[in-house]
Amino acid sequence: MSKLFEETRSLKAPVWGVIPRAAWPLVVAIAIGALIYFGVSPLVGGFVSKVMLIVGINIVLAVSLNIVNGYTGQFSMGHAGFMAVGGYVAAGIVYYGSIKLWGSADPAGGILSIVQEGPKSGPLLGKGDFLFVISCLIGGLVAAGAGYVVGLPSLRLRGDYLAIVTLGFGEIVRVILQGSHDQIQPWKAADAAAMPVYELAWKLGGPKGFNLVPTYTTLFWVYFWAVLTCIAAYRLKSSSSGRAFLSIREDEVAAQAMGVDLTKYKVRAFVFSSFFAGVAGGLYALDIGAISAGDLNFIKSFDIIIMVVLGGLGSISGAVLAAVILSILPEALRDFQSYRLIVYALLLIVIMIVRPQGLFGVREVWDLKIFKRRGGGLGGSAGGAP
Amino acid sequence: MTQFLQTLFDGLTVGSLYALIALGYTMVYGILKFINFAHSDVFALGVWMTIVWSKWLGLGQPGAAPTPWYMGALVLVLAMASCGLVGFVIERVAYKPLRSAPRLNVLITAIGVSLLLQNTGQLKFVFGPYPKPIPSLIDSTELFSMMGVSVRMADVAVIGTAAALMIAMQWLIFGTKLGAAMRAVSFNTRNASLMGINVDLVISFTFVVGSMLAAAAGFLYAMKYEGQAKQTADSMWVMLGLKAFVAAVVGGIGNVRGAVIGGLLIGLIEFFGVSYLSSHYRDAYVFAILILVLLLRPEGVLGKATVEKV
Amino acid sequence: MLDVRGISIAFGGLKAVQDFSLSIPRGGLYGLIGPNGAGKTTCFNLLTGVYTPSEGSIAVDGVDVTGLPPHQIAVAGLSRTFQNIRLFGQLSVLDNVLLGLHLRGRHSLASTLLRTGFHVSQERAMAAVAMRLLETFGLANRAEEQGKNLPYGDQRRLEIARALATEPKVLLLDEPAAGMNPQEKKALRELIQRVRQEFGVTILLIEHDMGVVMNICERITVLNFGQTIAAGTPDEVQNDPKVIEAYLGTE
Numbered sequence: 001m002s003k004l005f006e007e008t009r010s011l012k013a014p015v016w017g018v019i020p021r022a023a024w025p026l027v028v029a030i031a032i033g034a035l036i037y038f039g040v041s042p043l044v045g046g047f048v049s050k051v052m053l054i055v056g057i058n059i060v061l062a063v064s065l066n067i068v069n070g071y072t073g074q075f076s077m078g079h080a081g082f083m084a085v086g087g088y089v090a091a092g093i094v095y096y097g098s099i100k101l102w103g104s105a106d107p108a109g110g111i112l113s114i115v116q117e118g119p120k121s122g123p124l125l126g127k128g129d130f131l132f133v134i135s136c137l138i139g140g141l142v143a144a145g146a147g148y149v150v151g152l153p154s155l156r157l158r159g160d161y162l163a164i165v166t167l168g169f170g171e172i173v174r175v176i177l178q179g180s181h182d183q184i185q186p187w188k189a190a191d192a193a194a195m196p197v198y199e200l201a202w203k204l205g206g207p208k209g210f211n212l213v214p215t216y217t218t219l220f221w222v223y224f225w226a227v228l229t230c231i232a233a234y235r236l237k238s239s240s241s242g243r244a245f246l247s248i249r250e251d252e253v254a255a256q257a258m259g260v261d262l263t264k265y266k267v268r269a270f271v272f273s274s275f276f277a278g279v280a281g282g283l284y285a286l287d288i289g290a291i292s293a294g295d296l297n298f299i300k301s302f303d304i305i306i307m308v309v310l311g312g313l314g315s316i317s318g319a320v321l322a323a324v325i326l327s328i329l330p331e332a333l334r335d336f337q338s339y340r341l342i343v344y345a346l347l348l349i350v351i352m353i354v355r356p357q358g359l360f361g362v363r364e365v366w367d368l369k370i371f372k373r374r375g376g377g378l379g380g381s382a383g384g385a386p
Numbered sequence: 387m388t389q390f391l392q393t394l395f396d397g398l399t400v401g402s403l404y405a406l407i408a409l410g411y412t413m414v415y416g417i418l419k420f421i422n423f424a425h426s427d428v429f430a431l432g433v434w435m436t437i438v439w440s441k442w443l444g445l446g447q448p449g450a451a452p453t454p455w456y457m458g459a460l461v462l463v464l465a466m467a468s469c470g471l472v473g474f475v476i477e478r479v480a481y482k483p484l485r486s487a488p489r490l491n492v493l494i495t496a497i498g499v500s501l502l503l504q505n506t507g508q509l510k511f512v513f514g515p516y517p518k519p520i521p522s523l524i525d526s527t528e529l530f531s532m533m534g535v536s537v538r539m540a541d542v543a544v545i546g547t548a549a550a551l552m553i554a555m556q557w558l559i560f561g562t563k564l565g566a567a568m569r570a571v572s573f574n575t576r577n578a579s580l581m582g583i584n585v586d587l588v589i590s591f592t593f594v595v596g597s598m599l600a601a602a603a604g605f606l607y608a609m610k611y612e613g614q615a616k617q618t619a620d621s622m623w624v625m626l627g628l629k630a631f632v633a634a635v636v637g638g639i640g641n642v643r644g645a646v647i648g649g650l651l652i653g654l655i656e657f658f659g660v661s662y663l664s665s666h667y668r669d670a671y672v673f674a675i676l677i678l679v680l681l682l683r684p685e686g687v688l689g690k691a692t693v694e695k696v
Numbered sequence: 697m698l699d700v701r702g703i704s705i706a707f708g709g710l711k712a713v714q715d716f717s718l719s720i721p722r723g724g725l726y727g728l729i730g731p732n733g734a735g736k737t738t739c740f741n742l743l744t745g746v747y748t749p750s751e752g753s754i755a756v757d758g759v760d761v762t763g764l765p766p767h768q769i770a771v772a773g774l775s776r777t778f779q780n781i782r783l784f785g786q787l788s789v790l791d792n793v794l795l796g797l798h799l800r801g802r803h804s805l806a807s808t809l810l811r812t813g814f815h816v817s818q819e820r821a822m823a824a825v826a827m828r829l830l831e832t833f834g835l836a837n838r839a840e841e842q843g844k845n846l847p848y849g850d851q852r853r854l855e856i857a858r859a860l861a862t863e864p865k866v867l868l869l870d871e872p873a874a875g876m877n878p879q880e881k882k883a884l885r886e887l888i889q890r891v892r893q894e895f896g897v898t899i900l901l902i903e904h905d906m907g908v909v910m911n912i913c914e915r916i917t918v919l920n921f922g923q924t925i926a927a928g929t930p931d932e933v934q935n936d937p938k939v940i941e942a943y944l945g946t947e
């Protein structure tokens with residue numbers, strides 16, 4: 001039609017460059033995970049390490065929820081439900097998988113998964129680590145599948161209806177998991193080993209929760225995933241798909257008129273977001289060595305929502321920052337435990353009235369003026385410095 | 387047969403509680419178009435106000451004389467008044483500044499208010515973190531038994547009071563000038579204010595009435611479950627409130643009669659599910675119904691479908 | 697290029713549009729006028745799939761689009777602006793245009809996450825095209841600003857740019873001159889003419905400003921209470937007694 005558009009149509013895909021661009025996030029994730037695990041953790045000691053671990057898992061949760069609630073402006077209140085799905089799947093795979101594969105539910109990880117403090121020895125990765133990594137991935141995938149199912153009706157439900165449906169989803173997940181059968185205890189490993197997989201799949205401990213799962217989650221794995229989540233969220237945000245997400249949040253009618261397929265993108269957001277929630281669930285379960293659906297109720301979903309809202313709906317760095325602050329705060333305010341949630345609640349109300357877009361809105365920390373001024377020749381006050 | 391009738395009766399009793407709470411959700415939604423998440427906490431507050439006022443008046447405590455019915459009614463009125471006041475304050479402080487804000491913001495604020503109420507209630511100098519017994523304001527022995535269905539005084543009081551309040555609401559909304567103003571605001575806020583209706587007043591009034599109904603539901607809940615120990619921080623309260631919200635949606639949100647029908651329906655579904663399917667999944671039935679209704683008939687049983695103007 | 701046959705819609709008892717037909721040849725510039733509430737915007741909503749017509753059919757370049765969801769109609773080549781500007785306010789001016797370009801590209805989740813070569817070169821090409829489009833509209837120097845911070849006239853022009861970015865066959869403009877001063881209106885008239893030539897699009901224009909409509913439109917359709925009361929060249933329409941009555945009757 002017009003010369004203007006020819007360029008986009010005659011695109012040829014250069015093959016080079018794919019591998020480095022696809023691979024560097026992995027490298028960075030491994031590097032940062034290793035740095036924190038081997039470098040920072042021994043310096044700061046056990047308690048701080050533990051807090052850092054919670055921070056890391058919350059980063060994964062907040063950044064992933066932000067994709068649904070922040071980017072597309074839908075309102076999911078069932079993030080803990082996706083976390084529970086992923087967590088139970090991962091815990092089930094690791095627990096019964098260990099029993100099936102090597103006859104006992106003892107941890108069998110390498111250096112990267114040794115939970116205890118102190119000097120570590122042995123191979124970098126043990127046989128259990130592969131099981132662990134795969135279990136988190138499958139947990140994420142199953143959660144993503146659940147996200148697909150929940151995301152589908154999202155087209156027909158605007159705003160607060162969707163909020164209630166997702167909340168209902170989370171509660172249904174909880175109720176169903178609490179209705180599962182008793183877990184086969186570790187000392188009956190032989191029984192479990194003889195049982196077919198489909199029978200084991202429903203022996204998840206019921207209301208007592210799923211316990212005595214071997215632990216693998218260390219700071220390395222948590223920050224490995226946290227970095228991956230952030231990079232993935234960033235790549236999404238700064239691409240055409242990300243703009244499509246944001247456009248839905250800004251104005252659904254206009255977005256559709258611009259050719260944005262609402263169903264496709266809303267579902268995509270859910271799938272993507274719940275995948276990482278599932279992974280976070282896996283990390284959480286295999287850190288504590290137990291998971292209980294009762295703990296992952298809508299209060300937990302609210303906690304994550306508060307992080308997203310505080311950080312800024314749509315801001316990755318904002319979500320990270322909020323996750324850090326809101327995970328450390330309760331530890332720092334242990335003596336004021338009963339006031340913690342009151343403070344949170346007031347924070348939510350005040351933010352909504354005073355700064356409805358959250359700390360950063362859709363922007364990122366590095367978009368702030370203070371960071372921009374240095375580079376720019378137009379700089380105002382900073383320009384005067386010699 | 388007996389099991390069927392008993393289930394039916396229990397379902398209707400609890401369903402009428404849901405209906406009372408659902409009325410509050412529906413009225414606020416009708417006017418402000420958002421889910422007042424804090425409504426379930428106002429209901430819980432109703433239960434606590436019943437406990438507090440009874441204790442203050444020395445009613446229904448262990449060893450005390452049976453409570454005369456008019457004292458019970460006094461507790462009901464006091465609970466309704468205190469919750470009405472709380473509803474008024476919530477609206478003025480938290481929601482009013484957000485009148486023209488996106489609905490998502492209001493929703494988040496409502497969650498904040500809900501958390502605030504819950505956790506304030508837990509403080510030592512408010513209601514405290516420990517379970518407290520519900521006073522027995524009403525004779526709990528069996529009144530009569532019909533075809534194996536046991537009917538207690540409390541059940542009669544619950545259904546009777548709920549029905550009376552619902553009829554009063556019907557009259558208020560469709561038979562008074564204030565009700566006409568409420569309907570006008572709910573139809574089109576801007577036009578209503580152009581017609582000289584004091585919109586702020588109507589909205590405040592709606593909140594107060596909704597909160598009072600929730601308080602009444604709380605009081606009746608305390609009648610039904612008298613003697614049991616309850617905790618302030620229990621997700622059960624939110625759950626009850628949510629089921630009532632589901633009732634409002636199922637009936638057609640914004641529709642007063644729909645809320646009543648939805649409430650009874652949800653009560654029945656819950657109890658029949660529990661007694662004929664499995665008690666494990668009690669909460670799941672209600673949400674499954676919600677999702678079903680939203681997918682098949684998003685406007686609810688009595689609601690009207692609307693087209694967004696572009 | 698655009699073939700509309702007898703479309704209708706009613707809201708409750710209100711027959712907002714009744715039996716509306718229109719046929720625009722390739723490259724045509726047609727107008728749609730009528731008093732307030734006549735059903736003009738509703739026509740656009742029907743054409744773009746916001747509402748589904750209860751009867752009748754719509755075809756774009758010979759392809760039937762009746763009943764398709766809005767995004768597919770956009771793919772088929774129908775794009776619009778909105779009477780009450782609907783920009784993506786929090787997004788930058790550039791991003792607004794990039795969104796328009798979105799539907800002609802390919803965007804899989806995998807290529808986005810892995811940043812494949814194709815993905816990167818597509819993003820670059822899109823950015824270049826968007827910048828050139830902004831230059832055409834004199835908005836290039838504001839590319840990084842948030843949409844909502846633009847002055848009113850710029851917002852209207854940005855909406856046209858965004859709609860053009862979808863590479864439409866037919867462009868629907870809903871009161872583009874609303875709220876503009878005479879100077880801006882004159883510039884807009886030239887802009888519309890230029891767009892039509894440079895991009896070769898077919899244009900249907902809703903406008904209350906008779907100066908704009910009568911000067912640039914080849915043919916005009918007049919609506920009143922949802923019904924087509926006249927259609928013809930500007931001269932014919934201006935002298936049609938029914939049209940005069942419709943306009944005088946409402947004033």
Ligand SMILES: Nc1ncnc2c1ncn2[C@@H]1O[C@H](COP(=O)(O)OP(=O)(O)OP(=O)(O)O)[C@@H](O)[C@H]1O
Nearest residue numbers: 693694695707712731732733734735736737738739
């Ligand atoms: N979604 C809707 N629901 C109910 N009525 C509607 C809806 N959309 C439009 N209408 C009504 O249809 C009629 C036509 O409206 P429309 O917006 O098409 O008029 P218009 O010709 O664009 O007027 P204007 O010049 O003021 O823009 C109006 O009476 C309007 O109130």
Ligand SMILES: [Mg+2]
Nearest residue numbers: 736737738779
């Ligand atoms: Mg119009």
